[in-house]
Amino acid sequence: xxxxNVELGGGGASSSGxxxxxxxxxxxxxxxEAHGQFRTIKWIVMAVTLGIYYLLPFVRWDRGPYLPDQAxxxxxxxxxxxxxxxxxxxxxxxxxxxxxxxxxxxxxxxTSVAGRVWCGYTxxxxxxxxxxxxxxxxxxxxxxxxxxxxxxxxxxxTLRKKGATHLxxxxxxxxxxxxWVFYFxxxxxxxxxxxxxxxxxxxxxxxxxxxxxxYVLGGIAREQVxxxxxxxxxxxxxxxxxxxxxxxxxAWRGEPHGPHKAGQSWEGRGDCIDCHQCVAVCPTGIDIRxxxxxxxxxxxxCIDACDEIMxxxxxxxxxxxxxxIRNLDAGAESAEPLxxxxxxxxxxxxxxxxxxxxxVVALMMRPDLDVNVLHDRNPLYVKLSDGGVRNGYxxxxxxxxxxxxxxxxxxxxxxxxxxxxxGHEGGIVPVPxxxxxxxxxxxTLDKAGVRALPEQATPFKFVVTxxxxxxxxxxxxxxxxxxxxxxxx
Amino acid sequence: xxxKDANTPEEVGTTGHEWDGIEELNKxxxxxxxxxxxxxIVWAIGYWLVYPAWPTVSSYSKGFMGYSQRGQVxxxxxxxxxxxxxxxxxxxxxxxxxxxxDPELFNFALAGGQAAFGDNCAPCHGxxxxxxxxxxxxxxxxxxWGGTLDAIHQTIQHGIRAEDSATRMSMMPAFGKLGMLNxxxxxxxxEYVMSLSGNSDDAEAAARGKEVFMTxxxxxxxxxxxxxxxxxxxxxxxxxxxxxxDKETIVETITNSRGGIMPAWAGRLDPATIxxxxxxxxxxxxxx
Numbered sequence: 001x002x003x004x005n006v007e008l009g010g011g012g013a014s015s016s017g018x019x020x021x022x023x024x025x026x027x028x029x030x031x032x033e034a035h036g037q038f039r040t041i042k043w044i045v046m047a048v049t050l051g052i053y054y055l056l057p058f059v060r061w062d063r064g065p066y067l068p069d070q071a072x073x074x075x076x077x078x079x080x081x082x083x084x085x086x087x088x089x090x091x092x093x094x095x096x097x098x099x100x101x102x103x104x105x106x107x108x109x110x111t112s113v114a115g116r117v118w119c120g121y122t123x124x125x126x127x128x129x130x131x132x133x134x135x136x137x138x139x140x141x142x143x144x145x146x147x148x149x150x151x152x153x154x155x156x157x158t159l160r161k162k163g164a165t166h167l168x169x170x171x172x173x174x175x176x177x178x179x180w181v182f183y184f185x186x187x188x189x190x191x192x193x194x195x196x197x198x199x200x201x202x203x204x205x206x207x208x209x210x211x212x213x214x215y216v217l218g219g220i221a222r223e224q225v226x227x228x229x230x231x232x233x234x235x236x237x238x239x240x241x242x243x244x245x246x247x248x249x250x251a252w253r254g255e256p257h258g259p260h261k262a263g264q265s266w267e268g269r270g271d272c273i274d275c276h277q278c279v280a281v282c283p284t285g286i287d288i289r290x291x292x293x294x295x296x297x298x299x300x301x302c303i304d305a306c307d308e309i310m311x312x313x314x315x316x317x318x319x320x321x322x323x324x325i326r327n328l329d330a331g332a333e334s335a336e337p338l339x340x341x342x343x344x345x346x347x348x349x350x351x352x353x354x355x356x357x358x359x360v361v362a363l364m365m366r367p368d369l370d371v372n373v374l375h376d377r378n379p380l381y382v383k384l385s386d387g388g389v390r391n392g393y394x395x396x397x398x399x400x401x402x403x404x405x406x407x408x409x410x411x412x413x414x415x416x417x418x419x420x421x422x423g424h425e426g427g428i429v430p431v432p433x434x435x436x437x438x439x440x441x442x443x444t445l446d447k448a449g450v451r452a453l454p455e456q457a458t459p460f461k462f463v464v465t466x467x468x469x470x471x472x473x474x475x476x477x478x479x480x481x482x483x484x485x486x487x488x489x
Numbered sequence: 490x491x492x493k494d495a496n497t498p499e500e501v502g503t504t505g506h507e508w509d510g511i512e513e514l515n516k517x518x519x520x521x522x523x524x525x526x527x528x529x530i531v532w533a534i535g536y537w538l539v540y541p542a543w544p545t546v547s548s549y550s551k552g553f554m555g556y557s558q559r560g561q562v563x564x565x566x567x568x569x570x571x572x573x574x575x576x577x578x579x580x581x582x583x584x585x586x587x588x589x590x591d592p593e594l595f596n597f598a599l600a601g602g603q604a605a606f607g608d609n610c611a612p613c614h615g616x617x618x619x620x621x622x623x624x625x626x627x628x629x630x631x632x633x634w635g636g637t638l639d640a641i642h643q644t645i646q647h648g649i650r651a652e653d654s655a656t657r658m659s660m661m662p663a664f665g666k667l668g669m670l671n672x673x674x675x676x677x678x679x680e681y682v683m684s685l686s687g688n689s690d691d692a693e694a695a696a697r698g699k700e701v702f703m704t705x706x707x708x709x710x711x712x713x714x715x716x717x718x719x720x721x722x723x724x725x726x727x728x729x730x731x732x733x734x735d736k737e738t739i740v741e742t743i744t745n746s747r748g749g750i751m752p753a754w755a756g757r758l759d760p761a762t763i764x765x766x767x768x769x770x771x772x773x774x775x776x777x
Contacts, residue, residue, distance in 0.1 A: 022504075024517040221521075228519060378617030382628040382774060385727030390628070390774055422772045423595055442774040447728075 028150070029223060029285035031133055032143035032277070036304025045121045046130055054175065057182030061085075064402040066433040074184050080434070086363070087400070087434070098359045102352060109348035111239040113340065114322065115246040119232065120299040125225050128176070128218035129283065132169055139164045143280055169219040170211070177210030223284040226297055233294050240292075242329075243339045245322040247298045249278075249289040252331035254319050257289075262313075271315045278302035278320060288320055369405075370398035371464050371475040381480040387447030389481045395439045395462060399431040406430045406467045409439065413460030414479055416449040428467065443479060450481050457481075573601075581761040585638040588768060595768065602769025605762050609754070610770075618773050623732060623749055628773045631729045633721045636777040640718075642767040648753030649721065656753055659720040664705065665744030674701050679739040685714040685726040688734065 033039075061071035061084055068075065073082040081088040081096070088095050110117045119126060140146045140161045149158055181203045182190055193199035194207075217225050226233065240246065254272035272289065279287050281301045286293060288302045306320040318333065326336055376392035384390055399405050407429050411417050421427055422440040431437040445453070458479040465472050496514070503512040537543065541557060543550040551557075576597045580588055588594045607616065613624045620626030625633060634644050634657050647655040664670040670678065681698030683689040703712070709722035716724035723731065732738055732747055754763055770776070 022517055023520045023523045025520045224519065224521065228522070376617065378615070379619035379626075379628065382619070382626065383729065384629050385631045385724065385729050387728045390630075392628070392774055420774065423592065440772065 026224065027285065029283065030143045030146045030280075031283045031285075031301075032280040032305070033137060034281040034301040034304040034308075036307055038300035038304050042121060042130065042299065042301075046127050049122060049124075049127050050131070054179045057179065057187035063087075064433070066404070067402050068186060070186055072183060073186075076184060089398070089400070092366075095359065095363070098355060098362075101355050102359070105348055105352045105355065108239055109345065109352060111236050112241065112244055112342075112344050112348060115240065115244055116233075116236060116296075116298040119226065119236075119297040120247075123297075125217060125230070126283075126297060126299065128172075128214060129222045129225075131172065132219045132222070133283065135168045135172070136165050139168065166219070169215055173211040173214035173219070174207065176214040177207035177212075180210045181206050223295070223297075226284065227295050239344075240325075241342070241344065242325045243342055245324060245338075246292055247288065247296065247300055247303065247320065248292070248323045248325075248328055249320050250318070250323065250328065250333075251289070252328070254289070260313065266315070271310065271319050273309070273313060275309050277305040277309055281305040366400075367473075368400040369464070369466070369471075369473055370396075370400065371462065371473050372396040372398075373462055373475050373477045375478060375480070381482070383482065384444070387450070388445055389450045389479075390442050390444040391479050392440070392442050393462075393477060395441060395464075395475075396436055397429060397431050397439070397464060398436045399433060402433050404430060404433050408465045408467055409441065410463045410465065411443060411460060412463045412474070414443065414445065414449075414458065416445060416452075417460075417479075418444045420444065445479070445481075453479070453481055456484050573597075577601075577761040580764050581759075585642055585764065585767065588764065589638065598765040598768040599772060601762065602765035602767070602772075605758065605766050606769055609758065610766070613751075618770065623747075625731055625749075626729075627770050628775050629729060630775050630777075631724060631727055632718065632775070632777070633716075633723055633731075635718045636771075636775055638767055638771050638776065641770050641776070642764065644751070645763050645766050645770075646753065646755045649751040650748055651751060651753040653753035653755065657721055659709070659722065660748060661709070661722075661746040663744065663746040665740075666746075670701060670705065670743070674698075675740055675743045676736075678702055678706070678743055679736050682714070682725050682739050682743075683734070683736060686728060686734070 056072050057070065059071040060069045061082070062069055063082070067087075068082065070082065071084050073080075075082065079090045086095070107118055136146070140149055149161060152158065178194070181194075181199075185203070190199055190203065194203065221229075249272075254270040257270050257272035257274050260266075260269070260273040276287075278289070279285070279302075281304070282288070283299060283301070284295045284297060286295045288296065300322075303320050303322075307317040310317050310319055323333075324338070326339075327334065330336065372395070374394040374396070376394075380391075382390045382392070395409060397407055409419070409421065409427055409429055411419055419427065420442045421429075422442075424430075424439060429437055429439050458481070460477055460479055461474045462477055463472055463474055498512055498514065502515045504515050506513045537550070538552065539554050539556075540552040541549055542552065576594060579594060580598055583591075583594065588598055606614075606618065610618070614620055614627055615624070618627040620628075625631075630636070632640070634640060634649065644657060647653045647657065649657045650659075662669060664678075665672070665675045677694045677698035678701045679698065680689050680691050680694040681696075681702050684692075684695040684698075689695045702710075702714075706714075709720050710716055710725055711722075714725040716722045728734075730738075731749075732742055754766075758766070
């Protein structure tokens, strides 16, 4: 077996400054392709996540003739967020907050159970970096070929291979930036506008911005993002415990390590044969045998690499595997049964259940009609020539249905009041689909009516009646008059 | 098995800095970090050149782009006015009833009228058009010169007792000051005026005052005291008083007369704004 030209890649995180060097240069990493169950899982996850990202804007969702039919749409000019059956108004942003809380808790839960699963499989940085590495591998060959290419002086061959790599990266980056803007406008329309150069300048700007970030972060910066920029590696240490399943090198089985020739006895030595395949496949260029470390995104590729070697040398798989610190310390594969039901796991799961339940209930109880009443404050009331009193109100009706509706506005609790509405004859207010309609109206009581009120401030109700269904919605309001027992005029 | 994440001076060395025995481990920053720092410096220098940046003795460096926040605001205002021009042209051309009948124009006029009211009318009539002593409340149902859309429009255009050939003009004589009525007659008339809204408790004085009223006041305020909108003569029988309805104030009013002034806005605001104002004031609840 030939493994001689494998070198220890530096993670670049530490200790690379040589003799007075204040700044450490990046040591380029040449990840080798891995084969095995985890690599397969990662390919599938990549296909699914990228598929969702690129294609989701083109999924349609029928909302009737008045609203956009894009399944996921952030409609900034109209201040609406559409997500399949959900539609969120700006004042309902707490639903998004709830979703973010759920996402954070899910991240904590997964991390406490199985470590940095998010980092290793689904983080956009990981997915796009994986894709960019695959592109690099396609044009320049696997690890050894790439190492050779970089060692040779520049030639036409180098230029062709590297040029093709960077052009492909750029194409992917443009597609990524392009997909981003589709979430903010009708995707098919915007796609047409983009190719005919009729799209708004903002669309081109954001495509440019995300092209740049995808190209730089995914293609060039890669593991540097995880090591230097991302706060998550620093935080996640708080979520592990001795029972979390982390990708680990089973030192009790592997040590003492050393080269092994075919036919040699395995007596008195460990299973690790110093092949460095785990280092070769690592996208962050570290040695998993050094134990858990900040740079490790737990992508599980070293498990695949090691299993392949173990198969070849005829030792059992799992020298590198998902294992708990408890087992590692005990020095046996399943020294103790896996403790999934730990307090922190239960706590995270409970919190997820609670927030999820609140969200579901809130969503189910979300009214499709909202009424707000604003009482005029300046002046609170107006005295009229006959001694009567008039109060001004602004009634806001939010029609959250996808069809236009008409409502009748009336007053309940002020028997002698007359209602005057500005701009809507007959007390009928038509509200367009998915819109807010504000109505200015005045409630007037004559002198006798005002005298009959027991208090200066009288509570009453605005009743909003759906003309089509007869459904009534009430909203509390207050009628203000002059102070009781005040001067006669 | 050597831990790569070394953390002792023996393993990684020090920077050579030492303070009272405390040494700094040599953990160098990545180079690209340094380059980002340099890039920021270059960006900053470019920023100085392109945008206003440095103060000079009496001015400042203007930058190549000639950018200024004041200029930006002027540009934004111009753009917003250009956007509004479509509606404002329509409002300028349409008559008042037509504006009211068109929901789009009506809402636009309301919003514009509210803004213009705050800028121009609020100092006297109050932020909420609730009025003040001597300045009419525009929300109630009593109008000196008429509360229809056209009457309000006319008042805003030409003002009241203003320097405008078409202004609304009338003059109440200062009956006491000019010696047209003596003190007793003024007091009796005040008593009669109070009795018109049921606030007098001296029927004899009121009866004497009625005679004075019928000779001196009816021309403008009418035989029943309900006023005359053509002359801006207030209705004396209702419960609203611009200057106060107690006897002392009414005596003062008859003695010295009253005559509020409102400027004509025709030359100061453009026709569309005046129409918007009329629409807004009319919508405040008192419009007729």
